[in-house]
Amino acid sequence: MENIEIYSSKKKSFLLLIASLFFVIGGIYMFINAEYLTSYRSRSPIFIKGMGILSVLFFGLGIYVSIRQLISDQLILIIDKFGLNVNPKGPIIKTIEWKNIEGFSEIKIQGTKIVIININNSNYWIDKEDKKIKKMLLKFNVKNYGSPFNLSANSMQISHQDLMKILNGNLKKFKA
Secondary structure, three states: OOOOOEEEOOOHHHHHHHHHHHHHHHHHHHHHHOOOOOOOOOOOOHHHHHHHHHHHHHHHHHHHHHHHHHHOOOEEEEEEEEEEEEOOOOOOOHOEEEHEEEEEEEEEOOOEEEEEEEEEEHHHHHHHOOOHHHHHHHHHHHHHOOOOOEHHHHHHHHHHHHHHHHHHHHHHHHHH
């Protein structure tokens, strides 16, 4: 069996780029015309200028991320006979083996379907992580969703239904 490699979606990255450009332009407009944009809610042009600066910074980062994703194909997930690699940029040791996967479940958060990878050794993965922020995120995921790992097809070149079919099919095939 060949590896199944799932990459980031260029279409979704392009939409992020367009939306971020609009918000950066809006932030610049707010900064330049803060005196004219005051209303009964926000009488302070300093507040409006601050919001403009925050908009430019935050959505400027969105422009950077989307351009980076458009230029290069970013590998998001590798599925093979050994298991799932949810961090292809990291070491191969971080592959979740099929024997450790109990199944997959779905949750929906504000209209976004998320696949939860149910594993039997959550503490092992948390202890194995050496980066503090990532360790905190893994603990947060375990506390809120019961597993340190989850996937969203929103940024992938695959639909949610197809992702679930591939994951469940390979789990049945290789778990035994």
